[in-house]
Amino acid sequence: MSLPPGFLDELRTRISLSQIVGRKVTWDMRKSNMAKGDWWAPCPFHQEKSASFHVDDRKGFYYCFGCHAKGDVLTFIKESENTGFMEAVELLAREAGMPMPARDPKAAEKQDHRTQLVQVMEEAVKWFRLQLKTGAAADARAYIAKRGLSDAAVDRWEIGFAPDARQSLLTALIQKGFVADLIVASGVCAKADDGSIYDRFRGRIIFPIRDARGRAISLGGRAMDPNARAKYLNGPETDLFDKGRNLYNHAPAREAAGKGQPLIVAEGYMDVIALSEAGFQATVAPLGTAVTEDQLRLMWRIADEPVIALDGDTAGIRAALRVIDLALPLLEAGKGLRFAVLPPGLDPDDLIKSQGAPAMQKVIDTAQPMVSLLWQRETEGKVFTSPETQAALEARLEALTAQIRDRLIKQRYKKVLGRLTSDLFWSQNGKKSKTPKKKGAWSIKDENGPPMASTKQSLLATPEGQVQDTLREAVVLAACIHHPGLIARFESALERLDFVGHGHDTLRSLILYHQSAPDLHAVLMEQAPLPTETVLLHPHVRITAAISASAPDDAAEHCLAEALARLQADRAHRLEISEAEDDVTGVADEGLTWRVSKAAEARHSAARGPQDAKGESVIAPNGIELDRDELNRARSLHQSIDFTRGGRGGKQ
Structure with missing residues (x-):
């Protein structure tokens, strides 16, 4: 115009x-x-x-x-x-107070029609709200109170009630002066095959649906009858309402997101209301349909990285996976999605009621990027130990990334998925086979030569010192996972240690964050399944009996202290050697010699480990039995390392 x-x-x-x-x-x-x-x-x-x-x-x-x-x-x-x-x-x-310039006749006529439809919808909303206060709505009020909504919240969300009568709303709107055809066109009433008009919403709690400008454009209704054909019913498509191009709670969520709140996408009306009342005002929901492209674009206009909050059941996970396929071609730099999967059997309303808003905040804070959920979908529960299955996975990932139109996003996805694929193939092929290898049979380990692209992230492609570090890091992480009660004692050391193994740093952060969780292993498998599984199934970890889940805490504590001490001592020694090489100028330096010798002493002391009076190891062959004095010695050795400089101790 x-x-x-x-x-x-x-x-x-x-x-x-x-x-x-x-x-x-x-x-x-x-x-x-x-x-x-x-x-x-x-x-x-x-x-x-x-x-x-x-x-x-x-x-x-x-x-x-x-x-x-x-x-x-x-x-x-x-x-x-x-x-x-x-x-x-x-x-x-x-x-x-200025009238808009007149449009062409057809456009003006259409605008007038839409204005009239809005008027019908607003009157319907008022009428439904009045019905909630009547005796016929006693069960509806009881249900609303059971869901924990106060009278103020009911007013805020303009919740109403539709009596179980055929033409109650129709009669009320006609008395307001609206013609029957306009009422039907608004979607609040429908026309039967015999030409009679009836109320579309009957025996339901009513939720008004408003557009981005705050205009009432449709209604949603929850059935009070448990045997109703549809638990939730939305109004039909009209000149005002397009299900796939609107979001429930759009305008308030947009305003809250503009003030810094993360945009949360929930599943239904009650989830949005529960989240908003708990302080998460930037919450929206699709309107009775799966998320559409238009709704995704609406979300990205509100926030760059909406959080899709899904129920922790099969249907919720399926919905998340559908959103991934929809979003892949639409991704742009700075525009993405994160997925917050709730505990099994809970929706946001249930979680907030049972555990409070902080529990929901923790779920939002640990939301996974879309690439993580995509990877989980393609690999969870599957084995890739043959060239054929590995090639099939790579072909599938290639086809998925090919859908991404943005060149830079496609490159990043390929890089991340390629690294995950390399780690997965190495971890699954690195397991001990349950079937004895026949003499002369081929093994993937029999192939020598320089590291290939698919193994460049594995231990096979890392320097010798880093290989040892990675193995000890795996022992440290596994000990923490199997014995979370030890984490608090070694928390400072874990925080300061620089992890070099792939995925180890992420796993360390999650372990420290969730150390008080009732089932740390389950939490880690949910949020970081690949790094957790790689660490716990590593051959070196599996043969270290002292850190197994069945081992006593004393044994695990000794093993953890020793691994940390050796890590720090080895790194300090390598650091001193490296700096000494830089400091050497052709003339012997007594201070330089002293530094290197002290670093070597610390390294050798850590490498010897706890011993008894005869110089023999206190740990029995099964890795369980310990002497209390030697455990204390291991602790002292661990505490003597200066963690502020990557393990360097001694004279500076």
């Missing part, structure tokens, strides 16, 4: 920029000068504490010295309300 000359200038003249911006910010009155039209506030477009957002009312422009956002009043409405240009003009014209 074209606007007549001067219309926008008149619009900007009638509305001051500070008047519009003032609804979104809190002015810093110490810095602002109202008389000069000079206003300052924290920027509404990024999180900050200082007032770096400047509004010049006389010129009608704003500028942020932090994020460099700038523009006029129309730009501000577009950016803050996430609207298009004409929608911003309409909002501002309504605010200024």
